[in-house]
Structure formats: C-alpha cells, structure tokens
Amino acid sequence: MPRRIWFAVLLLSIPVATLAVNPPAPSPRSTTLDQRERQVSRSLTRASQFVDVPHISSRLSCEDVQPPEALTTPDPLFAPVGRGKRVRVSFIIGTDGRVHSPLILESAGLAGDRHVLQTVRTWRYRPATCNGVPTETEGKIEFSSR
Numbered sequence: 001m002p003r004r005i006w007f008a009v010l011l012l013s014i015p016v017a018t019l020a021v022n023p024p025a026p027s028p029r030s031t032t033l034d035q036r037e038r039q040v041s042r043s044l045t046r047a048s049q050f051v052d053v054p055h056i057s058s059r060l061s062c063e064d065v066q067p068p069e070a071l072t073t074p075d076p077l078f079a080p081v082g083r084g085k086r087v088r089v090s091f092i093i094g095t096d097g098r099v100h101s102p103l104i105l106e107s108a109g110l111a112g113d114r115h116v117l118q119t120v121r122t123w124r125y126r127p128a129t130c131n132g133v134p135t136e137t138e139g140k141i142e143f144s145s146r
Contacts, residue, residue: 062130068093068137069126076119076143085109086144087116095134097125105140116143 085108092100102120104113120141127134 064129064131066129068097068128068139071097071124071126073123073125074119076116085112086142087112088140088142089116089120090138090140091120093125093127093137093139095127095136097127099123099125099139100136106142 086106087104087108088106089102090105091102094100099120099122102117104117107113108116128137129135
C-alpha cells in the first residue's frame with residue numbers, strides 16, 4: 001500500500017516541478033489583444049475630451065410664440081421675512097404647466113426662502129407654445145415685503 005501512494009505522489013509532483021522550472025510563456029495572441037485594448041481605450045478617452053456637444057438652444061425659431069399664462073399663482077405670505085427684504089426666484093415652467101426646479105437667486109433668509117419655494121412649487125400655468133406645441137420656458141419673479 002505505501003508503494004502505491006509513493007508512486008502516485010511521484011506522478012503528481014513531476015508536472016508541478018516542470019511548471020515551476022519552465023513557466024508557460026504568454027501567447028503572442030493574448031499580448032497583442034491586450035495592446036490593442038489599451039490602444040482603443042486611449043483613443044476613445046482622447047476622442048471624448050474633444051467631442052462637440054450640441055446645445056438645446058440651437059432649435060428652429062418659432063413663428064408663433066405664445067407666452068405662458070398664469071392659472072393659479074398664490075402670493076406667499078411674508079410673515080417670517082423682515083421688512084424691506086426681497087426674494088428673487090427663477091424656475092422652469094414645464095410642458096405640463098407645473099413649476100420645476102425653483103431656484104433662489106436672492107435670499108431673504110432660510111425661513112423665508114423655504115416658504116417662497118413651497119408656494120412657487122404649487123403654481124400652475126398654461127404652458128408657453130412654439131408653433132402650437134407646448135415648450136418649457138424660464139420664469140423669474142421677485143417678492144418683497146414693505
């Protein structure tokens with residue numbers, strides 16, 4: 001029985017020993033593939049840095065432009081804001097007539113800004129149209145307490 005085990009160990013150790021002495025050389029095909037992948041990734045990175053980005057503002061001009069029409073625009077109460085303070089807000093009137101992305105341009109303090117943004121988000125409009133097609137437009141408004 002020990003002779004069989006010794007013979008099996010000897011048979012298994014020969015391939016391991018030959019691999020340790022002579023490691024397999026990388027195939028030329030895999031190195032060229034790696035080189036090509038690196039070259040392609042470099043060229044794509046370089047190309048993406050100089051790609052011209054088309055701008056949305058380069059749309060066709062409108063022959064018939066209708067501005068947005070206010071449907072419900074409740075005035076925010078300026079209780080938290082002191083006298084003489086102003087709040088300027090910019091927002092997008094979407095094609096659905098809702099206010100999107102309101103942004104404070106001139107602040108009157110955290111509490112006042114929060115109240116104004118909450119109120120502006122509830123506003124509804126009939127959207128602006130370009131040749132009869134609803135389009136997004138930007139709106140700006142200023143509130144002041146006197």
